[in-house]
Amino acid sequence: MDFIYYRVIKMEMISFSIGCFFKKISRELFPFLFIVSIAGLTIFLYRFGWSGGWHFDDWPNLGGLTYVFSQGQIDAEAVLEFVFSGDAGPLGRPVALASFLIDGSGWPAHPIEILRTNTLLHAINGLLLWAVLFNLGHLRNWPQTKAAWLAALGAGFWLLLPLSASGVLMAVQRMTVLSSSFMLLGLWLYLLGRAHLGKPSLHAWLWMAGGLGLGTLLGVLTKEQAGILPLLAWVLESCWLTPPQFITTAQRRSWLGFKVLFFYLPAATIGVYLLHIVWTADSAYAVREFTLSERLWTEAVVLWDYLRLAFVPRAMAFGPFHDDYPIFTASSLPALVAASGWLGACILAFALRRSTRLPLLALLWFAVTHLVESSVVPLELYFEHRNYLALALPLFALLVAMWHWAEKRHTERLVALVLGSYGVLLAGVLFQTTTLFGGQPLATAQIWYRQHPGSIRAGQYLGQHQSQMNQIESALEVLDATAQLRPNAGALSLQGLQLACVLGKPMAELQARRDQVLRELPLAPQRFSIVDTLDKLKTLYIQKDCGGFIQQDDLLTIAQAALNNPRIAGIAQERSNLHVFMASLFIDAKQLGPTMEHLLAALQAVPSLQNLQLTAVVLKSAGIGDEMAEILEQHTPQWPRNPWLRQRMQKEWQELQTQVRALK
Structure with missing residues (x-):
């Protein structure tokens, strides 16, 4: 009996030990399995958008793929031409362009392979963000389970944000997604080194310098926005990380030199660049329909809209077309309210910094990520993909605040229920959004146009798909309706003239349309597709279509009207293109x-x-x-x-x- 009793006790101890072991493993491993599962769910939800089509920025940036894969195999000379001749940014973005060689063989038939890779990169970015957030918790000496779970929740919610869908499901926005990959990788390496800072070893310095240096270099060669990476690391140092403790004076001097090289100098460089834009605002904004002041007031409203749609998403609010966004001035009530709201947020975050730095962390991270694309640089006013990384830390800060609140009040189950419900909401809206992107092109174009009837790009996009379906009369009606909502929309009137020619409209109507084009082009605030449409009209002229209405003098007069527009003529390449077109007529x-x-x-x-x-x-x-x-x-x-x-x-x-x- 004693022997049997001994064996039973021994087996119970072994079972207990094994149970404790697996329980410990599950506690530490389950958060990682959770974020991997969310990444898999994200890929599944995005696959419904892979059957979507090309968009307006895809054609000028990816057109070189035609020559790369023209013979059914890769042409080495065309590869170098494609990778190193990009003009989407001042550095050409060769790393981003090179990435399209992996999956660009479907150009121009379909973007399925490109969108699949974009989605995979997005999922990888979620895992990288998990690693970054986990290290942020580790550096605050949180228990490992807490750090892992908060990182998993933050990265999981970020992956499911519907606001990021247009960045993933527009082929050329690979530039945004991939540059963010390098930024997240750089931050992760920086934090790995930062955990060992203060120890008598060079490894910490090498990891930190390598992370910021390599991440910034590869990032800006993918998209110049990645130049803010050192500033994001500085935000983490200022608002989250505990100041490092050094033993020797040499270490303190090294830390000061590191901050000068990797924080202060990049910040000063970006500051000088932005000040140069302000100093030359008259010439920089000559090609835009808004001034520097109007842009700043409008962006104050835009940034609140981004946050609203990020946390309270609506599928119909997302899409590629936002060129109809209203322009606000200093006398506009929405702009005054928005600016006052940002001022109040800054004052509140600064006032709370001693009790909690979470609001300051969220605010500074969001502001820095929008520092270039949503400030004084004369870019277009609104694009959803500008928020791709901007919401990562605000989400994390909100989750940390909720976690601490639940711990103090012992309401963990309630908070878990709220977060679970919110996650289901995000996944549902993301499914609706990706399904919209991947739906039938004509039906999707109609939906986007109904949401943005004043968008020139939305009208052109719908008209293009209707024309491809031989619904030319409907396409003309769409262009005319959009032109009614956009005063002096010369590009739309010009396309309307071209479609009216194709339809063989009466001579009186053609003449009225031509006169409208000549009135509007010198005043047009936008320059979308003017030279392309002139080329199509030239083809009609050469083929003697349009009942002989279009003649050489008409084309020359229209091109000259476009040159009389300072917003068009102010762009050297547009001016050159128009003169080359006019020269081709005389040739x-x-x-x-x-x-x-x-x-x-x-x-x-x-x-x-x-x-x-x-x-x-x-x-x-x-x-x-x-x-x-x-x-x-x-x-x-x-x-x-x-x-x-x-x-x-x-x-x-x-x-x-x-x-x-x-x-x-």
Whole structure:
């Protein structure tokens, strides 16, 4: 009996030990399994949007993929051209463009592969954010389970935010998603090193410097917005992390030098850049329909709208078209209320800093992430993808506050129920949003247009899909209805003229439409698709469609009306494109004098190699070489910053000079 009793006791002890072991493992592992599950759910919900189509910024940025995969295999020369000739930002964004080589073979048929990769990157970003938030808790000496769960909840809610859907389901916004990947990776490496700061070792410094340096470098080569990464690390240092304790003076000096190099210098650089924009605001905003003051007042309202739609989402509020957002001034009540709200939020966060820094952390993180794209830089007013990382820390701060409140009042189950219900709400709205993005293109375009009837882009998008379905009359009605809501919408009137020509409308109506275009183009606040539409009208003119109504003089007069618009002519590339278009009309008419006049004007606007090559072709066909040699001397091409592209263009430039000397 004693032997049996001993064996029973031993088995119970072993069972207890094993149970404790697995219980401990589950406590520590379950939060990670939770965030992995949420990442999987996110991928599942986003897959309903993969069947969506291309959008307005996809075509100018990804068009080079046509040549990369033109022969059914990758063309090495076209690859280098595509990767290093980007002009979406001042640095060309080569890392982002290179990433499209992985999944861009479907261009221009469908974006399914690209959107699938975007979604996978988004899920990976959720895991990286979990790692960042977990380390934030670890550095505050939280229990490991608490740090892991708060990180999992913060990253999980962030993954399910419907406000991020347009950033993931618009192909070209890979630039936003991937640059955020590098920023999160950089912050994670920084925090890993930061945990060992103060110890007599170089490893901490190397991890911190490597994280911020590598994350910023790769990030800005993906999208320039990543330049704020050092400032985000500074926000964490100021509002969350405990100041490091050093033993030696050398360590304190090293920390000061680190802050100067990685915090103060980047902040000063961005500050100088923004001040330069303010100093040159008259010229910088000449191409916009709003002034610097109007932009700042409007952005005060926009930022509140972002927060409202982030935390109280509506599927129908999300989409790619927001160019109809109202412009506010200092006398607008919504702008005054919004600005007062931000001022009050700043005062409250600063006043509470001694008891809790969570409001200050959330406010500063949100402000810094919007520092470039939602401040003085003359960008468009509203884009949802600007919030991709902006909401990460505000969500985390809110969850931490709720967790501490629940601990003090022992209401953990109630808070868990509220958070669970809210998570289901977010997942439901995200499903509605992704389904909308991935629905039938024509039906989706109609829904977006109904939500934004005053959006020029929404009207053009719907009209494009209706035209593709041979519903040209309906497309014309949409363009006309949108033009009624947008005064002087010259681009819409021009497209309306082109569709009216295709439909063979009466001559009196065509003439009235042409006169409307000539009135509106010099005053148009937007410049969407003007040269493209002129090219289509030129095709109708060459094919003698439109009942012979469109003639060379009409096209020249319309192009000149566009040039009379300072918002259009103020952009050198637009000015060059219009002059090249006008030159093409005279080339067809074999009129050398006016052809050269417009080609020289195009060169004056943009002395590009392409414009020089076109000029050389024209003069060669006319048997004139001396003039071209003189033109080459007077117009040296603008060389790109990219060394590979510059070297290639310089080689072509030398070849062109050789040809001109031979012709002479």
